[in-house]
Amino acid sequence: MKIIISILFSPMAFALGFLWPLFTQLIVALQLSSSGWPAILTGAVIATSLGLLAQLRGSWVWIK
Amino acid sequence: MDQVIESTNLAALSDEELDVLERQIAGKYMGKVPWGAVMWGIGNCLIFIALFPLVLSGLVPLWAGFIVATLNVILAYLPSHEAQHNIIAGRGKPLRWLNELVGHMSVIPMVYPYRILRATHMEHHKHTNDPEKDCDIDLHARSQADFFRKALINRQPASTRNGAYGNSLERTGQSHLMLDALLLNAAYLIFMFSMAWSGYALEMALLWWIPKMIGETYISYYLAWAPHYPGNEQGRYRDTRAFKSRFGNLVSMGMQFHIIHHLYPRIPLSLTPAAYRELRPILKQRGCELGGL
Numbered sequence: 001m002k003i004i005i006s007i008l009f010s011p012m013a014f015a016l017g018f019l020w021p022l023f024t025q026l027i028v029a030l031q032l033s034s035s036g037w038p039a040i041l042t043g044a045v046i047a048t049s050l051g052l053l054a055q056l057r058g059s060w061v062w063i064k
Numbered sequence: 065m066d067q068v069i070e071s072t073n074l075a076a077l078s079d080e081e082l083d084v085l086e087r088q089i090a091g092k093y094m095g096k097v098p099w100g101a102v103m104w105g106i107g108n109c110l111i112f113i114a115l116f117p118l119v120l121s122g123l124v125p126l127w128a129g130f131i132v133a134t135l136n137v138i139l140a141y142l143p144s145h146e147a148q149h150n151i152i153a154g155r156g157k158p159l160r161w162l163n164e165l166v167g168h169m170s171v172i173p174m175v176y177p178y179r180i181l182r183a184t185h186m187e188h189h190k191h192t193n194d195p196e197k198d199c200d201i202d203l204h205a206r207s208q209a210d211f212f213r214k215a216l217i218n219r220q221p222a223s224t225r226n227g228a229y230g231n232s233l234e235r236t237g238q239s240h241l242m243l244d245a246l247l248l249n250a251a252y253l254i255f256m257f258s259m260a261w262s263g264y265a266l267e268m269a270l271l272w273w274i275p276k277m278i279g280e281t282y283i284s285y286y287l288a289w290a291p292h293y294p295g296n297e298q299g300r301y302r303d304t305r306a307f308k309s310r311f312g313n314l315v316s317m318g319m320q321f322h323i324i325h326h327l328y329p330r331i332p333l334s335l336t337p338a339a340y341r342e343l344r345p346i347l348k349q350r351g352c353e354l355g356g357l
Binding site: 005008009011013014017018020021022024025026029054055057058059060061063064 | 216217219221222223246250253256257261265266268269
């Protein structure tokens with residue numbers, strides 16, 4: 001149970017659970033890429049990078 | 065009473081006499097049910113909830129939904145704050161259920177559990193500006209700019225702010241309340257993740273995630289930072305100040321008179337300006353920081 005909770009509340013879970021679809025939707029809305037796999041993959045790269053930064057450094061914006 | 069104060073040489077009164085006079089005045093403003101705050105808390109929460117179907121069905125544009133949702137989060141805390149202090153109805157009173165309903169319901173847009181807010185807020189009152197025991201101490205900052213810098217830092221996963229309320233609850237033997245935060249935040253995250261992966265990520269960002277960040281910062285600024293600045297003194301008459309907001313009383317959500325709230329927490333928010341005006345000569349005599357108000 002403790003492991004499930006720590007995963008759910010981790011920065012990486014937020015990146016994958018929320019930021020990934022958000023960036024995908026934004027990329028399509030701003031017409032930066034065509035919808036489908038290109039937008040999904042770009043969204044994944046941005047969200048995962050941010051998630052890793054927050055997970056490993058403890059900050060989404062570098063400063064802490 | 066105004067005439068009594070005007071005709072009384074406050075400097076000639078002893079501390080005890082001043083205390084009696086102060087309590088007599090404050091007593092006039094207590095014991096009234098703040099129906100405005102009740103309607104505000106319940107209405108604000110219902111509008112916030114209604115925004116989701118209204119925006120998702122296209123009846124309200126997303127940009128308008130974002131503005132309303134941000135206002136909803138900004139306005140979410142204060143009705144609950146009235147309930148935290150049992151101002152709507154104390155324990156054992158017929159309207160106690162309403163007090164608790166407003167307390168729980170009004171903070172839904174902020175995703176904060178009422179019982180934790182109440183427990184930690186009481187600690188804030190008890191230990192205002194105490195570096196060890198005031199659970200809002202890390203909202204203090206040297207200046208406005210420093211407040212916003214700290215607000216950004218406090219949001220980061222490694223920030224010590226994340227554990228402030230948990231530590232306070234542990235210190236006071238109320239750790240069991242953390243379950244409320246766990247369940248509420250888990251429900252929030254699962255809802256946001258589910259909606260985002262169903263194709264509504266942008267809508268959820270603009271209806272809840274970003275409004276929540278803006279609202280929390282706004283509330284922290286006016287409720288925690290501004291009335292306690294510079295926050296380096298303790299004691300009944302020195303731990304909170306009055307201040308003049310350049311944006312007026314509505315925008316600052318009545319916090320110009322927050323000193324009245326700390327002195328007499330049972331006075332409803334809507335009556336703190338009147339109570340302040342009547343108590344001002346006494347507060348001045350007490351050496352309170354009145355910030356030109």
